[in-house]
Amino acid sequence: xxxxxxxxxxxxxxxxxxxxxxxxxxxxxxxxxxxxxxxxxxxxxxxxxxxxxxxxxxxxxxxxxxxxxxxxxxxxxxxxxxxxxxxxxxxxxxxxxxxxxxxxxxxxxxxxxxxxxxxxxxxxxxxxxxxxxxxxxxx
Amino acid sequence: xxxxxxxxxxxxxxxxxxxxxxxxxxxxxxxxxxxxxxxxxxxxxxxxxxxxxxxxxxxxxxxxxxxxxxxxxxxxxxxxxxxxxxxxxxxxxxxxxxxxxxxxxxxxxxxxxxxxxxxxxxxxxxxxxxxx
Numbered sequence: 001x002x003x004x005x006x007x008x009x010x011x012x013x014x015x016x017x018x019x020x021x022x023x024x025x026x027x028x029x030x031x032x033x034x035x036x037x038x039x040x041x042x043x044x045x046x047x048x049x050x051x052x053x054x055x056x057x058x059x060x061x062x063x064x065x066x067x068x069x070x071x072x073x074x075x076x077x078x079x080x081x082x083x084x085x086x087x088x089x090x091x092x093x094x095x096x097x098x099x100x101x102x103x104x105x106x107x108x109x110x111x112x113x114x115x116x117x118x119x120x121x122x123x124x125x126x127x128x129x130x131x132x133x134x135x136x137x138x139x
Numbered sequence: 140x141x142x143x144x145x146x147x148x149x150x151x152x153x154x155x156x157x158x159x160x161x162x163x164x165x166x167x168x169x170x171x172x173x174x175x176x177x178x179x180x181x182x183x184x185x186x187x188x189x190x191x192x193x194x195x196x197x198x199x200x201x202x203x204x205x206x207x208x209x210x211x212x213x214x215x216x217x218x219x220x221x222x223x224x225x226x227x228x229x230x231x232x233x234x235x236x237x238x239x240x241x242x243x244x245x246x247x248x249x250x251x252x253x254x255x256x257x258x259x260x261x262x263x264x265x266x267x268x269x270x271x
Binding site: 017023026027029030031032033035036037040043047048055056057058060061062064065068069073075076077078079080081082083084085 | 162165166168169170171172174185187188189192193194196197200201205207208209210211212213214215216217218219220221222
């Protein structure tokens with residue numbers, strides 16, 4: 001995606017991830033979040049979820065990856081994300097991060113791109129929804 | 140931990156972390172995010188911005204001793220500056236809201252991350268729901 005060609009309504013490049021229990025455990029190690037709802041099958045089976053679920057930030061990472069692919073370094077230096085976690089993602093599920101440009105504004109050589117973003121499960125259920133905004137200088 | 144005594148403005152975590160090659164590799168392997176490699180910049184290797192966010196939440200999870208069954212309900216993040224691998228980051232988490240609704244305690248925690256030169260690299264808010 002070239003910034004000069006951005007248009008309102010454009011879709012962002014989707015990111016598809018299969019979420020395994022092994023991956024959830026790797027994320028627990030990487031993040032230091034060993035909440036048993038993620039890593040203890042016995043505890044999780046007795047919880048309101050009925051099984052282990054992925055960390056919200058593991059799922060949200062796919063949105064950030066999508067934004068980094070679409071907007072390159074601008075995401076790391078001028079990205080804003082506001083999301084709600086709508087449904088748990090269980091180990092073994094596949095999720096897709098998606099987004100669409102809602103609005104593009106340019107003022108004083110600064111471009112602001114607002115996007116609707118989310119993560120959906122294979123059955124179409126929303127796992128995450130929200131907004132992402134990128135602000136960067138116009139070259 | 141007695142969460143009922145905690146009030147807005149309480150610092151719940153203050154930690155310093157070095158986002159070294161090993162930490163970034165662990166994160167990238169866990170999430171499968173290789174977008175950092177796509178950043179076309181001269182200079183040092185950069186960490187994925189969400190690795191910084193994950194690091195900032197490490198202190199919240201552990202210093203707040205959040206109980207099993209806690210749910211992450213919402214997240215706001217603002218990335219202000221890219222972070223080079225090897226950078227040492229100061230992460231601070233401050234309680235912004237604490238209330239009970241039904242069976243759940245709702246807490247909003249403000250996150251602030253500065254680099255070794257004192258420059259803000261990320262800030263945000265986490266909304267978590269604690270059982271009981």
